[in-house]
Amino acid sequence: MDIRSRKDWAAYAPACIPSKADIAPLEAWLARFPAPHEARILDLGCGNGEITAALQARGFHATGVDLNAGAIDAARRRGGGAVFLVGDVAAPQGLDPALGRFDGIAGQLLRSVVGDAADRRQALANAHAALLPGGSLIDSFSGRSDDINPEYTRHNRQDQPDPGEDGT
Numbered sequence: 001m002d003i004r005s006r007k008d009w010a011a012y013a014p015a016c017i018p019s020k021a022d023i024a025p026l027e028a029w030l031a032r033f034p035a036p037h038e039a040r041i042l043d044l045g046c047g048n049g050e051i052t053a054a055l056q057a058r059g060f061h062a063t064g065v066d067l068n069a070g071a072i073d074a075a076r077r078r079g080g081g082a083v084f085l086v087g088d089v090a091a092p093q094g095l096d097p098a099l100g101r102f103d104g105i106a107g108q109l110l111r112s113v114v115g116d117a118a119d120r121r122q123a124l125a126n127a128h129a130a131l132l133p134g135g136s137l138i139d140s141f142s143g144r145s146d147d148i149n150p151e152y153t154r155h156n157r158q159d160q161p162d163p164g165e166d167g168t
Contacts, residue, residue: 014071045110049075056082090119
């Protein structure tokens with residue numbers, strides 16, 4: 001992602017940040033953790049923290065990271081005990097080592113917004129480095145955003161063409 005796009009995302013209106021409506025694949029993935037109260041889950045690109053808060057409410061030790069400080073503030077106001085930090089998930093130097101390592105990492109819509117192919121590869125490499133041995137990653141994305149949020153759809157079309165990467 002070029003620097004202008006990163007600045008755009010960092011300043012994007014928190015209320016307009018998309019969240020995945022259909023989380024059935026995430027629910028199925030969570031079933032692999034038999035003792036949620038012991039599992040640490042990182043919500044990579046957490047936006048307003050809706051998924052992170054839901055993970056925490058289900059008994060996971062949930063941490064959310066996003067580039068958008070306003071969204072992180074909104075997530076913190078949501079409460080619920082999850083940890084929220086401002087951070088660039090595609091940073092070339094990786095994620096902040098202070099985060100530690102995780103049993104699972106969820107990237108809900110992350111690859112839809114993180115930038116170009118190089119940034120997406122870096123974000124996935126950073127996620128891999130933050131996983132504990134035997135850890136698991138779920139990467140849910142959509143190249144088309146019409147079903148998520150009209151404001152985000154406008155922003156996405158303005159910044160980049162459809163990358164054709166639908167899937168979970």
